[in-house]
Amino acid sequence: MEHQIGKILTENNLTISTTESCTGGLLSSKLTDVSGSSSYIRLNFVTYSNTAKQKILGVTTETLIQYGAVSPECSYEMALGLHRVTEADICVSTTGIAGPTGGTPEKPVGLMYSTIYTPLRHKTYKIQLPPELSRVEMKEAFVHEVLKNILEFLS
Numbered sequence: 174m175e176h177q178i179g180k181i182l183t184e185n186n187l188t189i190s191t192t193e194s195c196t197g198g199l200l201s202s203k204l205t206d207v208s209g210s211s212s213y214i215r216l217n218f219v220t221y222s223n224t225a226k227q228k229i230l231g232v233t234t235e236t237l238i239q240y241g242a243v244s245p246e247c248s249y250e251m252a253l254g255l256h257r258v259t260e261a262d263i264c265v266s267t268t269g270i271a272g273p274t275g276g277t278p279e280k281p282v283g284l285m286y287s288t289i290y291t292p293l294r295h296k297t298y299k300i301q302l303p304p305e306l307s308r309v310e311m312k313e314a315f316v317h318e319v320l321k322n323i324l325e326f327l328s
Contacts, residue, residue: 174317174320174321174323174324175203175204175206175207175320176207177324178204178207178320178323178324178327179204179207179209179210179213181324181327182213182263182327183209183212183213187262187263188213188214188215188259188261188262188263189204189213189214189215189261189263189264189323190214190215190216190217190218190255190256190258190259190261190263190264190265191204191217191218191255191264191265191266191267192217192218192220192229192230192251192252192254192255192264192265192266192267193217193218193219193220193221193266193267194219194220194221194226194242194251194267194268194269195243195267195268195269195270195271195285195311195312195315196267196269196271196312196315196316196319197219197221197271197312198217198219199312199313199315199316200265200267200316200319200320201214201217201219203316203320204217205217215259215260215261216258216259216261218230218255220251223237223242226242226247226250226251226254229254229258230250230251230253230254230255230257230258231250231253231254231257232247232250232251232254233250236250241280242268243268243269243270243280243284243286244268244286245286245288245297245299247268247286248266248267248268248286248287248288248297249266249288249290249295249297251266251268251288252264252265252266252288252289252290252295253290253295255290256290256291256292262291263289263290263291263323263326263327264288264289264290264291265287265288265289265290265319265323266286266287266288266290267285267286267287267315267319268285268286268287269284269285269286269300269315270282270283270284270285271308271311271312271315272304272306272308272311273304273307273308276304281301281304282304282311283301283302283303283304283306283311284299284300284301285299285300285301285302285315285318286298286299286300287300287315287318287319287322289322289323289326296322296326298318298319298322300315300318300319302314302315302318
C-alpha cells in the first residue's frame with residue numbers, strides 16, 4: 174500500500190506528513206520504505222507524550238483534559254497542528270492504546286483514532302482492534318489500517 178500511496182502522491186505532486194503517538198514511527202517507516210519517498214514526505218514526528226502533542230502540534234490542554242489523548246478531538250488537533258507546522262498537502266495523525274496495559278472500559282486496548290487532514294477536507298477514523306494482540310502486532314495492524322485509510326482518502 175505504501176507504494177500505491179507514493180505513486181498517487183508523486184503523480185499528483187502532493188506532499189505528506191505524519192504525526193504518530195501509538196504507532197511510534199512505524200507509519201513513517203513504512204512510507205519511507207519506498208525509494209524516492211523523499212520527494213513527497215515533508216516532515217514526520219513521533220509525538221508520544223502529551224507535552225510533545227502540545228508543544229509541537231498545539232493540541233490544547235482543554236482537549237487533553239476533556240477528551241484525553243486517545244480521542245477524535247485530539248487526533249484532529251494533532252493533524253491540524255501538523256499542517257500548521259509542515260504545510261504538507263496531506264497530514265496524518267495516530268493516537269491510541271497499543272497495550273497490553275493502559276486500556277479502560279471506555280477506551281480499551283486496541284482503540285485508535287487517526288485523522289487525515291487537508292486544507293479542503295478531513296476525516297477522522299476510529300479503529301478498534303482485538304485487545305489480545307501483542308503490542309507489536311497492534312502497532313502493525315494500526316499502521317495497516319491507516320495505510321488503507323490513506324489510500325481510500327486519496328481515491
